[in-house]
Amino acid sequence: MxxxxxxxxxxxxxxxxxxxxxxxxxxxxxxxxxxxxxxxxxxxxxxxxxxxxxxxxxxxxxxxxxxxxxxFDLTSMSALDENGTELIARPLGEVEDELTRFRCxxxxxxxxxxxxxxxxxxxxxxxxxxxxxxxxxxxxxxxxxxxxxxxxxxxxxxxxxxxxxxxxxxxxxxxxxRYAGQRVFYGYTSTATPPSVPGRITMVRGRAASFGYTLSPAGQTYWFARQTAPALEQVGVEPSAELRAQLLEGLQQDQTPTAEIVAATEGILVTNARDxxxxxxxxxxxxxxxxxxxxxxxxxxxxxxxxxxxxxxxxxxxxxxxxxxxxxxxxxxxxxxxxxxxxxxxxxxxxxxxxxxxxxxxxxxxxxxxxxxxxxxxxxx
Missing domain, CATH: 3.50.50.60 (FAD/NAD(P)-binding domain)
Known part of the structure; x- marks a missing residue:
C-alpha cells in the first residue's frame, strides 16, 4: 500500500x-x-x-x-470505615456545571x-x-x-x-x-441495592480491601475492590471460585454492604494494578x-x-x-x-x-x- x-x-x-x-x-x-x-x-x-x-x-x-x-454524573462522595461508620460526606468536584461534573x-x-x-x-x-x-x-x-x-x-x-x-x-x-501491589476487581449487579443516593460514590476502607460503589440511574450497582496480594498470572478474566471466595471472606470481616454486593454479582473481572x-x-x-x-x-x-x-x-x-x-x-x-x-x-x-x-x-x-x-x-x- x-x-x-x-x-x-x-x-x-x-x-x-x-x-x-x-x-x-x-x-x-x-x-x-x-x-x-x-x-x-x-x-x-x-x-x-x-x-x-x-x-x-x-x-x-x-x-x-x-x-x-x-x-452518569457523580456529584457527591462518602467514606465509610470497616464498621460502616460514615467518616466523610461531601460534594464531589465542580458540580455547578454539568460539563465539569465527575462522570462514571x-x-x-x-x-x-x-x-x-x-x-x-x-x-x-x-x-x-x-x-x-x-x-x-x-x-x-x-x-x-x-x-x-x-x-x-x-x-x-x-x-x-x-x-x-x-x-x-x-x-x-x-x-x-511494574506490579503496583494490588489486585483490582470490577463488577456490576442489579440485585444488590446498597444504601446510596443518586450521584453518590461510596468508598469503604475495609480490613481486607479498599472498596467503592455507586448506583446508576438504572438501578445497577457499579463496584470495584482493590486488594493487596501477590500478582495474578491471568488477568482481565473471571476470577476462579477460590479467588472469589477469598475476596468475599475478606469483605465479610467488615460491617458494610460490600460482601453483599459481591455475592450478588454474577460476572466479575479481576486484573493487576500496574504503574x-x-x-x-x-x-x-x-x-x-x-x-x-x-x-x-x-x-x-x-x-x-x-x-x-x-x-x-x-x-x-x-x-x-x-x-x-x-x-x-x-x-x-x-x-x-x-x-x-x-x-x-x-x-x-x-x-x-x-x-x-x-x-x-x-x-x-x-x-x-x-x-x-x-x-x-x-x-x-
Whole structure:
C-alpha cells in the first residue's frame, strides 16, 4: 500500500490517542490515528470515573458534551470505615456545571464516544493498523503498520498504553510496567441495592480491601475492590471460585454492604494494578509518548484518563504556540512531568495504605493547572 503524509501520526486509538487527535485537530494539525484492533478497542469490562479536571480538559477540544451523554454524573462522595461508620460526606468536584461534573462510565463507553467524535470532526482513524516499527530521519518519521501501509509525519505520538512499543523505540532500555501491589476487581449487579443516593460514590476502607460503589440511574450497582496480594498470572478474566471466595471472606470481616454486593454479582473481572514509576525518556527528535505509555499510575487516585486528557490539551497548545517542534516538545515535557510524576507518587502512596497518607505539597498550584488547560492562554503566560 502507498505511504501517506501527515503532520502527526498517533499510534493508539484508545482514550489518550483519540483525545490527542481531537486537541491537535483543533490546533490546526493534520492527524492520522492508527489503532491495532480491527474495529473498536477491546473492553475489559471495567469502569472509571472522570474527575472535573478531566472533563475541563475535554471541553477545551469540544468533547465534554458528547462524553457527558455517556454514563452518569457523580456529584457527591462518602467514606465509610470497616464498621460502616460514615467518616466523610461531601460534594464531589465542580458540580455547578454539568460539563465539569465527575462522570462514571465504562471504558468501552468512553472509547466509543471519543472515537465517534473523531469521526464527526473528520479525523482519519484507521483500524487494524498497529505499529510494527518506525524510522526517524531529517525529513520526518515513517511508521510501518500492520495493514501493510506506511505513514510519514513530522511527529509520531505513542498513545499505545502500558506496553508501549513507541516507548521502546525511543529508549530500548526503558523499564516496563511494574506490579503496583494490588489486585483490582470490577463488577456490576442489579440485585444488590446498597444504601446510596443518586450521584453518590461510596468508598469503604475495609480490613481486607479498599472498596467503592455507586448506583446508576438504572438501578445497577457499579463496584470495584482493590486488594493487596501477590500478582495474578491471568488477568482481565473471571476470577476462579477460590479467588472469589477469598475476596468475599475478606469483605465479610467488615460491617458494610460490600460482601453483599459481591455475592450478588454474577460476572466479575479481576486484573493487576500496574504503574510506571519513572520513564526517563518521553521523546526523541520526532517521537513522543503520552498517557499511560509515559506516566501510568496505579488506580488509587482515579486520575489515569483525566491525566491523558490534560496531556492532549497541553501538547496541542505547545505545538500551536512554539516556534518549532523541538521547542514544543521541550515545553510539553517541562509542563507535564511535575504533575504526572506527583500523581504516580500519590497513587502509589495511597495503594494499600491503611489510612489516607500524608503527601508532600504538590509542585504546582491549582492556578497553574487551570492556566495550562485554558485553551486561549499560552502555556508560558
Amino acid at each position: 502507498p505511504g501517506q503524509n501527515a503532520h502527526v501520526v498517533i499510534i493508539g486509538g484508545g482514550i489518550a490517542g483519540t483525545a490527542a487527535a481531537l486537541a491537535l485537530h483543533r490546533a490546526g494539525l493534520r492527524v492520522v490515528v492508527c489503532e491495532a484492533h480491527p474495529r473498536t478497542a477491546t473492553d475489559l469490562g471495567a469502569f472509571l470515573t472522570l474527575a472535573s479536571n478531566g472533563m475541563k480538559a475535554l471541553g477545551q477540544f469540544g468533547a465534554a458534551a458528547p462524553i457527558s451523554r455517556a454514563g 462510565l465504562r471504558w468501552s463507553e468512553l472509547t466509543a464516544a471519543l472515537q465517534a467524535e473523531v469521526g464527526v470532526q473528520g479525523i482519519e482513524l484507521r483500524h487494524g493498523a498497529g505499529l510494527l516499527g518506525a524510522v526517524e530521519n531529517a525529513d520526518g518519521v515513517t511508521a510501518e503498520l500492520a495493514d501493510g501501509s506506511t505513514v510519514t509525519a513530522d511527529l509520531l505520538i505513542g498513545a499505545d498504553g502500558l506496553n508501549s512499543l513507541v516507548r521502546t523505540l525511543i529508549d530500548p532500555n526503558a523499564a516496563g510496567p 510506571l514509576p519513572q520513564v526517563e525518556k518521553w521523546r526523541s527528535e520526532r517521537m513522543l509518548i503520552i498517557g499511560d505509555a509515559a506516566h501510568a499510575a496505579s488506580p488509587a487516585t482515579g486520575q489515569g484518563a483525566s491525566m491523558a486528557f490534560e496531556d492532549a490539551v497541553v501538547l496541542a497548545k505547545a505545538l500551536r504556540d512554539s516556534p518549532d517542534q523541538d521547542s514544543a516538545l521541550k515545553l510539553y515535557e517541562q509542563v507535564r512531568r511535575p504533575r504526572t510524576e506527583y500523581n504516580i507518587a500519590a497513587s502509589a502512596a495511597m495503594t494499600g495504605a491503611s489510612r489516607p497518607p500524608t503527601l508532600p505539597p504538590a509542585p504546582f498550584s491549582d492556578e497553574d493547572v487551570a492556566r495550562h488547560l485554558e485553551w486561549d492562554t499560552p502555556l508560558s503566560a
